[in-house]
Every structure is written in C-alpha cells, then in structure tokens.
Amino acid sequence: xxxxxxxxxxxxxxxxxxxxxxxxxxxxxxxxxxxxxxxxxxxxxxxxxxxxxxxxxxxxxxxxxxxxxxxxxxxxxxxxxxxxxxxxxxxxxxxxxxxxxxxxxxxxxxxxxxxxxxxxxxxxxxxxxxxxxxxxxxxxxxxxxxxxxxxxxxxxxxxxxxxxxxxxxxxxxxxxxxxxxxxxxxxxxxxxxxxxxxxxxxxxxxxxxxxxxxxxxxxxxx
Amino acid sequence: xxxxxxxxxxxxxxxxxxxxxxxxxxxxxxxxxxxxxxxxxxxxxxxxxxxxxxxxxxxxxxxxxxxxxxxxxxxxxxxxxxxxxxxxxxxxxxxxxxxxxxxxxxxxxxxxxxxxxxxxxxxxxxxxxxxxxxxxxxxxxxxxxxxxxxxxxxxxxxxxxxxxxxxxxxxxxxxxxxxxxxxxxxxxxxxxxxxxxxxxxxxxxxxxxxxxxxxxxxxxxxxxxxxxxxxxxxxxxxxxxxxxx
Amino acid sequence: xxxxxxxxxxxxxxxxxxxxxxxxxxxxxxxxxxxxxxxxxxxxxxxxxxxxxxxxxxxxxxxxxxxxxxxxxxxxxxxxxxxxxxxxxxxxxxxxxxxxxxxxxxxxxxxxxxxxxxxxxxxxxxxxxxxxxxxxxxxxxxxxxxxxxx
Numbered sequence: 001x002x003x004x005x006x007x008x009x010x011x012x013x014x015x016x017x018x019x020x021x022x023x024x025x026x027x028x029x030x031x032x033x034x035x036x037x038x039x040x041x042x043x044x045x046x047x048x049x050x051x052x053x054x055x056x057x058x059x060x061x062x063x064x065x066x067x068x069x070x071x072x073x074x075x076x077x078x079x080x081x082x083x084x085x086x087x088x089x090x091x092x093x094x095x096x097x098x099x100x101x102x103x104x105x106x107x108x109x110x111x112x113x114x115x116x117x118x119x120x121x122x123x124x125x126x127x128x129x130x131x132x133x134x135x136x137x138x139x140x141x142x143x144x145x146x147x148x149x150x151x152x153x154x155x156x157x158x159x160x161x162x163x164x165x166x167x168x169x170x171x172x173x174x175x176x177x178x179x180x181x182x183x184x185x186x187x188x189x190x191x192x193x194x195x196x197x198x199x200x201x202x203x204x205x206x207x208x209x210x211x212x213x214x215x216x217x218x219x220x221x222x
Numbered sequence: 223x224x225x226x227x228x229x230x231x232x233x234x235x236x237x238x239x240x241x242x243x244x245x246x247x248x249x250x251x252x253x254x255x256x257x258x259x260x261x262x263x264x265x266x267x268x269x270x271x272x273x274x275x276x277x278x279x280x281x282x283x284x285x286x287x288x289x290x291x292x293x294x295x296x297x298x299x300x301x302x303x304x305x306x307x308x309x310x311x312x313x314x315x316x317x318x319x320x321x322x323x324x325x326x327x328x329x330x331x332x333x334x335x336x337x338x339x340x341x342x343x344x345x346x347x348x349x350x351x352x353x354x355x356x357x358x359x360x361x362x363x364x365x366x367x368x369x370x371x372x373x374x375x376x377x378x379x380x381x382x383x384x385x386x387x388x389x390x391x392x393x394x395x396x397x398x399x400x401x402x403x404x405x406x407x408x409x410x411x412x413x414x415x416x417x418x419x420x421x422x423x424x425x426x427x428x429x430x431x432x433x434x435x436x437x438x439x440x441x442x443x444x445x446x447x448x449x450x451x452x453x454x455x456x457x458x459x460x461x462x463x464x465x466x467x
Numbered sequence: 468x469x470x471x472x473x474x475x476x477x478x479x480x481x482x483x484x485x486x487x488x489x490x491x492x493x494x495x496x497x498x499x500x501x502x503x504x505x506x507x508x509x510x511x512x513x514x515x516x517x518x519x520x521x522x523x524x525x526x527x528x529x530x531x532x533x534x535x536x537x538x539x540x541x542x543x544x545x546x547x548x549x550x551x552x553x554x555x556x557x558x559x560x561x562x563x564x565x566x567x568x569x570x571x572x573x574x575x576x577x578x579x580x581x582x583x584x585x586x587x588x589x590x591x592x593x594x595x596x597x598x599x600x601x602x603x604x605x606x607x608x609x610x611x612x613x614x615x616x617x
Contacts, residue, residue: 147380161363161367171349196491196494200495203488204484207488212383219376263596267599269561269594336561338588339585404589407592417599420594
C-alpha cells in the first residue's frame with residue numbers, strides 16, 4: 001500500500017513539475033475545444049448542442065496524447081526495471097500508474113471543464129451531468145490507456161499504434177459518457193441507467209487493464 | 223505430435239487433404255449458394271429482391287465474429303501453452319476476419335440505403351461491428367510493429383483476449399438496445415423467422431464462408447510457419463540474406 | 468502485508484470490481500438506453516430535449532397523408548400508449564408503409580410534433596416470399612404481428 005501511494009505521489013509530482021506534461025494535457029484540451037468551436041462557427045445554439053460531445057472528445061484525445069508518459073520515460077531511464085523487479089504484484093503497480101495518469105492528466109482537465117463549457121454555451125442544467133459522466137468515465141480512459149501503453153512499451157514511435165489499440169476500447173466510455181451527459185441535460189429518464197453503463201465501462205477496465213497491462217510489461221521486459 | 227506440426231513441411235503434408243476438401247467445398251457451396259440466392263429463391267414480401275443481399279451479408283457478419291472467436295481461443299491456447307501453431311493460427315485468422323467484417327459492413331450499407339433509407343446509422347449493432355473492425359486492425363498492427371515473433375505473439379494475444387468483450391456486445395446489441403438493425407432471425411426461440419425457401423441459400427452461403435475461411439487459413443498458416451523457419455535459419459547463419467535450400 | 472495476503476486482497480478487489488460492473492450493466496438494462504425515444508418516452512420527459520432527436524415507433528394505420536398534394540408527407544408514429552405527429556419533406560425509404568416500424572430523426576416542435584429531417588424504416592426479423600404473404604392474406608390467416616414459421 002505504501003509503495004502504491006508512493007508511486008502515485010511520485011508520478012503526480014513529476015507530472016505537475018515544469019515539463020512534466022500535466023499542463024500540456026490541459027493545454028491540449030483547450031486547443032481541441034478551440035479548434036472545434038472555430039470549425040463549428042459562432043452560432044450559440046449549435047455550439048451549446050455540441051458542447052458535451054466536444055468536451056468528451058477533447059478529454060479522450062487529451063488522454064490519448066498523454067499515454068506515452070505513463071511508462072515511456074520510466075522504461076527509458078530504467079526505473080521500470082526496478083518497479084518490475086521489486087514488485088510483489090505488478091498488477092498493483094500498473095494500477096498505481098494508471099491512477100497517477102488520471103490524477104495528473106485528466107483530473108485537472110475535468111476541473112477546467114466548467115470554464116470551457118461556459119465558452120461553448122453549455123446550458124446550465126448540462127453542467128452536473130457532464131461533470132458526473134466525465135468523473136465516472138475518464139478512469140476507463142487512463143486504465144485502458146495504461147494497457148495500450150504497456151503493450152507498446154518497447155517500440156519506438158509507438159504513439160499512433162497506442163491510439164489504434166486504445167481508441168476502439170474507448171468507444172463504450174465515450175458513447176455512454178456523451179449519452180449520459182445529454183440525457184441528464186435533457187432531464188431524460190435514461191440519465192441514471194446510462195451513467196451506470198459509463199461506470200460499468202470504468203469498472204470493467206479496472207478489472208482487465210491491470211491484469212493485461214502487467215502481463216504485457218512482463219513480456220516486454222523479458 | 224502437435225508440436226511437430228510447427229514444421230512447415232510436416233504441417234503441409236498433414237493439412238493438405240483437409241485444405242483440398244475445404245477448397246473444393248468452398249467452390250461448390252459458393253456456386254450453389256449464389257445460384258439459389260440469386261436465381262432460385264423468392265423475393266421478399268417487403269424487401270423485394272434486395273433481400274438477396276442478406277445471403278452475402280449475414281454469413282459475412284457471422285464469420286466476422288466466428289473468426290474473432292477462433293482468434294481469441296487460439297490466442298488463449300498460445301498464451302497458456304506457448305504453442306507456436308496456436309500463435310500462427312491466431313495471426314492468420316486476423317486478416318481473414320477483418321475482410322469478413324469489412325464485407326459485412328459494406329453489404330449492410332448497400333442494403334441499408336434502399337431499405338432503411340440511410341447508408342449508415344450509429345446504432346449499437348453497426349457501431350460495435352465497426353469497432354470489431356478497428357480491433358482487428360489494432361491486432362494486425364501490433365504483429366506488424368513488434369519484430370520479435372514470440373513477444374509479438376504474446377502481446378497480440380493480450381489484445382485479442384481483451385478485445386473479445388466486444389463479441390457478446392455485437393451479438394446481443396439488438397436485444398439490449400433499441401437498435402435500428404433487426405433482431406436475430408435464425409437462432410431464436412420458436413425457430414427461424416425466415417421462410418424455408420430463403421433459409422436454403424442462406425445456409426449454403428454460411429457453409430461456403432466457413433469453407434472459404436478454412437481454405438484461406440491453411441496457406442496463411444503455412445506461409446507464416448515458413449517465414450519463421452527462414453528467419454530462424456537466417457539468425458543461425460548469422461548473415462542476413464542467406465536463403466536456405 | 469505478505470505477498471500472499473496482497474494477492475488475496477487484489478483478487479478480492481478484482482472480483483468486487485467485476486461484480487459491481489455486472490451489477491451496473493444489469494441495473495441499467497432494465498430501463499431503455501435507446502438509439503431512439505418512443506412516443507411514450509417523449510411524453511415522460513421532464514423537459515423537451517433541444518436539438519435533434521430520434522423517435523421510434525410504428526406508423527399508425529391510415530395516418531399517412533400528403534396535404535396539398537405536395538412532396539411533404541405527414542404521418543403519426545405510435546406505440547402502445549402514445550403517439551406523435553411527424554412532418555417530413557423528402558424521399559421515403561422502400562420499406563416505409565403503414566404499420567411498419569420507423570425511426571424518425573428531426574426536431575421536436577413546441578406543439579409536440581416532430582419536424583423530420585430523415586425517416587428510416589426499421590425492418591423486422593421476418594423474411595418470407597411475396598407469393599406466400601399474398602396467399603396467406605387471401606386465406607385470411609395473415610397476422611400483421613406474429614410472423615410465419617413456415
């Protein structure tokens with residue numbers, strides 16, 4: 001448990017240091033929102049209808065571009081060797097890495113979501129459903145991302161392959177996440193059930209990502 | 223005995239009769255299926271002649287999932303017992319399955335335009351089938367990206383096993399969600415809701431597709447076994463470019 | 468904690484997560500997560516959804532009309548408990564007919580009707596030859612709802 005927390009603390013600290021990339025993920029998120037807003041045009045009605053999907057897509061893309069930070073630098077400087085060698089349970093260390101990625105790359109972005117939602121004209125009643133769906137669904141992005149990063153660990157220039165592997169598995173969280181946010185904004189009865197499916201996406205990711213990720217790391221390090 | 227089959231020559235000798243049978247059956251069943259499907263089966267009371275697309279589409283969709291299942295099972299076998307033949311079978315299944323998936327998507331689209339009124343809708347069945355295609359792509363991509371065959375096999379197996387969650391989602395998507403895609407017609411309680419005259423070409427085509435899969439899988443596996451043998455001999459020779467007799 | 472205890476806790480944790488996930492799926496399946504709303508769903512909404520919605524149901528018998536002889540078609544989409552009026556200007560799919568399932572995409576008007584931008588026909592899982600369907604209709608044993616198992 002102590003190591004588990006220590007790994008999270010270390011990664012989060014590194015993430016928030018200059019050049020660590022936590023700010024980069026938030027900047028990228030801002031950029032994606034801006035690009036979508038410019039492409040869609042300034043019409044407020046259109047923007048407000050698309051705000052939730054845009055912000056979800058932005059979160060997904062920010063997760064994708066920050067995945068290589070989960071293991072890559074540790075792999076290059078040998079830290080990962082130590083982590084693997086000293087691990088009682090490598091699965092837990094993968095879990096810690098994924099948790100650190102969520103805390104340093106995705107949580108700041110969720111905190112910033114209300115600001116961007118304001119810029120995109122999201123109606124007031126859409127804020128809580130969107131935040132709830134992001135909070136429940138983005139852990140799946142980090143967990144599945146950690147698995148994809150573990151699979152492509154030993155490859156150079158793997159960033160496209162990481163996306164190809166992770167994106168199809170992101171689909172349920174994205175689809176249900178946007179669905180829940182929109183249903184909640186519309187006051188539809190399907191809000192809670194859809195949110196449950198978002199939660200299920202994260203829970204299933206929580207089951208298979210540490211197991212499969214640890215297996216992938218072992219194969220890549222052997 | 224099974225271990226010996228990883229040798230390309232022995233593999234070829236062993237599976238040759240099987241391959242010849244499958245190829246012959248594939249040709250015969252395809253010919254019969256097309257004949258019955260195109261000329262000797264009735265038009266549907268609602269869809270008219272467009273129903274004939276079903277004879278190409280339904281077997282392709284079934285095989286897209288069956289190939290993936292075969293790939294996942296082979297991956298588990300390769301993962302647990304580390305048998306090269308299982309790795310090779312899984313690897314060889316992927317492109318065939320991807321083509322079946324693409325065929326199902328394209329023919330479904332051709333059917334959807336006149337019948338539904340749209341080439342494509344983002345309903346649960348269509349979306350999950352499209353995701354299956356991307357999972358195939360990811361699986362093939364990781365084989366391509368990793369040089370060491372053994373490591374590639376293990377990593378690709380993880381992708382295949384994790385991606386398997388999508389298969390029940392495709393299968394049951396039409397029951398779980400209000401989808402635009404119609405529900406199950408063949409394997410359902412109370413028997414198929416397809417008329418007998420239409421079931422015949424459909425089953426002929428399903429059989430034909432299975433044989434096509436087998437007929438394509440065997441040479442693909444043989445090629446992969448040979449490629450591995452060549453790579454090994456090259457490594458042993460220490461000089462790349464040396465071709466063994 | 469020893470290695471063994473750790474593993475036990477981890478396995479318990481994994482199983483708990485899996486069970487929770489299955490529970491979440493089952494709990495959500497009891498209510499409709501829809502590609503479309505049904506007319507009754509629309510009635511139950513606290514607040515009409517803004518933007519484009521999808522409405523699914525059966526085209527009510529005898530409701531299809533072309534007012535003014537134009538290309539604009541009006542019909543009623545119904546389920547067991549409620550119905551919604553739909554107006555559409557465009558090409559209808561081959562399968563569109565009265566009694567057929569449709570999914571309509573469009574904007575919900577303030578009066579509760581839908582201004583459709585697209586009409587999709589939903590096909591059911593029944594396939595039978597035209598001649599057989601005609602014969603059954605002639606014999607009077609044709610039932611629109613339950614399919615032939617011939």
